[in-house]
Amino acid sequence: MKAISKKFRLTKKVFSFPYILFLLLFVVVPLVLILVNAFLDADKHLTFDNFKVFFGSASSMIVLGNSLLVGVITTLLCLLIGYPVAYILSNMSSGRMLVLLYVLPMFINFLIRTLATKAIFMALDVELGMGTVLFGMVYNYLPFMIMPLHTTISGIDKSYIEAAQDLGANKATVFLKTTLPLSVSGIISGITMVFIPTISTYAISQLLSNGKIFLFGDSIQLSFEQGLYGVGSIMSLVMLAFVLVSNLIMNKFNRNSDAVRRSLW
Amino acid sequence: MKKSLKTFCAAIAVVVLLLPALCACNGAGGTSSSGRDTLTIYNWEDYIDKTLLSEFETYYRDVTGRSLSITYTTFDTNETMMTKVLENDANVDLICPSEYAIEKLLVAGKLENHNDLLKRVRPELDKIAERKANAAEGDPIKDFDPTFAGMSSLTSNGDGKIEGKVMDAIRLNFSSIEGVAGKEGAVDMTQYMVPYMYGTLGILYNKDVISEEELDKYGWGVLWNVENNEKLENKILMKDSVRDTYVCALFYMYEYDLVPEKYKGKYKTAQELINVTDDEMLEAAEKILTEQREHIAGYEVDFGKDDMLNNLVYADFAWSGDALWAVEESWDDEREDYRLGYYCPFGVSDEGRVRYSNIFYDGWVIPTTVKNPLAALMFLDYICRPEKAIRNSVEIGYTCAVAKQLLMENDEVAEYLAENDYDVDEYYADEGRFPEINEYLGVMRDFGAKNEALVNMWQRAKSGDGVDMSLLIVLAVIIGGIALAIGIYFLADAARLRPRKLRDSDDKTE
Numbered sequence: 001m002k003a004i005s006k007k008f009r010l011t012k013k014v015f016s017f018p019y020i021l022f023l024l025l026f027v028v029v030p031l032v033l034i035l036v037n038a039f040l041d042a043d044k045h046l047t048f049d050n051f052k053v054f055f056g057s058a059s060s061m062i063v064l065g066n067s068l069l070v071g072v073i074t075t076l077l078c079l080l081i082g083y084p085v086a087y088i089l090s091n092m093s094s095g096r097m098l099v100l101l102y103v104l105p106m107f108i109n110f111l112i113r114t115l116a117t118k119a120i121f122m123a124l125d126v127e128l129g130m131g132t133v134l135f136g137m138v139y140n141y142l143p144f145m146i147m148p149l150h151t152t153i154s155g156i157d158k159s160y161i162e163a164a165q166d167l168g169a170n171k172a173t174v175f176l177k178t179t180l181p182l183s184v185s186g187i188i189s190g191i192t193m194v195f196i197p198t199i200s201t202y203a204i205s206q207l208l209s210n211g212k213i214f215l216f217g218d219s220i221q222l223s224f225e226q227g228l229y230g231v232g233s234i235m236s237l238v239m240l241a242f243v244l245v246s247n248l249i250m251n252k253f254n255r256n257s258d259a260v261r262r263s264l265w
Numbered sequence: 266m267k268k269s270l271k272t273f274c275a276a277i278a279v280v281v282l283l284l285p286a287l288c289a290c291n292g293a294g295g296t297s298s299s300g301r302d303t304l305t306i307y308n309w310e311d312y313i314d315k316t317l318l319s320e321f322e323t324y325y326r327d328v329t330g331r332s333l334s335i336t337y338t339t340f341d342t343n344e345t346m347m348t349k350v351l352e353n354d355a356n357v358d359l360i361c362p363s364e365y366a367i368e369k370l371l372v373a374g375k376l377e378n379h380n381d382l383l384k385r386v387r388p389e390l391d392k393i394a395e396r397k398a399n400a401a402e403g404d405p406i407k408d409f410d411p412t413f414a415g416m417s418s419l420t421s422n423g424d425g426k427i428e429g430k431v432m433d434a435i436r437l438n439f440s441s442i443e444g445v446a447g448k449e450g451a452v453d454m455t456q457y458m459v460p461y462m463y464g465t466l467g468i469l470y471n472k473d474v475i476s477e478e479e480l481d482k483y484g485w486g487v488l489w490n491v492e493n494n495e496k497l498e499n500k501i502l503m504k505d506s507v508r509d510t511y512v513c514a515l516f517y518m519y520e521y522d523l524v525p526e527k528y529k530g531k532y533k534t535a536q537e538l539i540n541v542t543d544d545e546m547l548e549a550a551e552k553i554l555t556e557q558r559e560h561i562a563g564y565e566v567d568f569g570k571d572d573m574l575n576n577l578v579y580a581d582f583a584w585s586g587d588a589l590w591a592v593e594e595s596w597d598d599e600r601e602d603y604r605l606g607y608y609c610p611f612g613v614s615d616e617g618r619v620r621y622s623n624i625f626y627d628g629w630v631i632p633t634t635v636k637n638p639l640a641a642l643m644f645l646d647y648i649c650r651p652e653k654a655i656r657n658s659v660e661i662g663y664t665c666a667v668a669k670q671l672l673m674e675n676d677e678v679a680e681y682l683a684e685n686d687y688d689v690d691e692y693y694a695d696e697g698r699f700p701e702i703n704e705y706l707g708v709m710r711d712f713g714a715k716n717e718a719l720v721n722m723w724q725r726a727k728s729g730d731g732v733d734m735s736l737l738i739v740l741a742v743i744i745g746g747i748a749l750a751i752g753i754y755f756l757a758d759a760a761r762l763r764p765r766k767l768r769d770s771d772d773k774t775e
Contacts, residue, residue: 057725066728069732170761172754212561214728225345226507226720
């Protein structure tokens, strides 16, 4: 007993071990596997052909382009819809409760929600296609935009706004010169929260277009399902690269702004 | 720091070492920790009458004197199942794949020869035979046949209880498979599988929109809406499954002479055409499938039946079992007729067009991971009995591989069909259910190394010709809108900065 207690000390660090172990097993190891698979062919020999297959075909670039466009449009739409909502809600005394209403749909599994959306479109005789996919994306990811925005905007010190008003700025100027710059950190975390999942999503596009709209996530899924691990791994790596790049850009923005560093996420 | 690092590494090592051990100790030797025998079945979703499972448990106890607990797990595509089995992730006793997947698993050395297994369980069978000899008359054990005479996979038994034509079709393609891992020379696949169900690929259609004459006239062209039926446009569903959709494109191209010049009229049987995966053919198929995108509602593997029943679409490229199930569901009391129908285009049309289609077989195989070979063999023998086979058939819609003659002779079968509101004669006369197996139906093989090219073709066909223009337009509109808003703001700002009237500033000071 003495020997054990000598070796093992219950320090603060010890509490991080379970999580580090979890990270290693379920994040680092799979990533390494993907990296290894990207360089193997079907018979497990070292090859670079997978890169040729992916980067050499116009169709994979088209799919990637479509996905990025869908991601950008969804993010912009979420921002355009979400910002006014978050702004109005944070100025209301009952705002916290109302935000809950926006988050409430997230309590239901998103597949069920998407299937329900599809049923509604079918009942209204709306033809499934790109329009319905975009709707589904915005609908599913809007809460991820509103939440960080609401937290940031309601965290802004009211005295800045009062000061601006006292100095004679009209409403638009007050908004543009104080509220907007001070909420940049919220906008950025909102964009990250929406853009990254949208470029990798596949269930929404598949369900809301009867499989006619084929996005990058669908492509990855098809590759893995058909046992093309090499190409699938490369696609996953490309996706990872996009996630990292967008994160880097967002971080840069965030550092440059001297906004209130407070966000839910 | 160093010490904690060491403890940490040790912890990882312990976990890594323990994981396989933890998994392995689960149910080793076909006997679970509670002392009961186990049997793990890995089957398609909705592909068995589940009451048979518990009945088999009782039967097993009656025969062997030991209790059995069945674990029933499912897969949704052959590919998911194969991935698991090939990566040794599936600890199961019985699997029910399609013929080409069986071939692939066999080549990979993942399947057991049923004859070898029979030898392995011989001592247990002898014990059972002894029990049988001592059992009283009327004991269920008396029904048990220790030679498994009904099973087609045990060579001495020939076709067993299985339909001869089905066995012939399987033998034609799979009786000598080369290059099986761990085996010298050719291997006969029929010794590794017991056929379970079979079916065809065809068209599930809505009788109000498509008439039988149209189907006879246009055949596979219906799925490309060649007659430009306005009601049908954008109301067609295709399968979101590479192999099925590819062969559908092949059949359509061959019927309408759209194959590249050198292939025209070249194939005298469906079998010759169905496994062609030359680059030129793939290219032609890609073009045809891209073109088809303009006419169809989408791709599905599961909701097609429901959409057809709900009148959301009017034609669906379907597997016969699914289709027959949907047809039965579509009974309309007012019209006293079915709203849907199933049509499998094969044979020569009145205009002289040659139509081919696919016939597929699903069969039971026993993987090398088998822990309870006796229970696995007994289960196969059990579900090959006509009175059990028909229950599966009625439940799932596909045609069971048990010989039609045996089904027709069996009183229990007739009784069961009548109980389920079938007209017995009509049931056996249904061409969709019991197709005449001839040279116009072909069996798909594993495409092997060509599979990758096929998947890539499918990816291209699905991704379309270019970036979606509507997306660019939407993006332009959004950015334009934002630019406009900013512009208006600056204009307003500029307007505000104009020299003002005195009254304005008076207001302000207030």
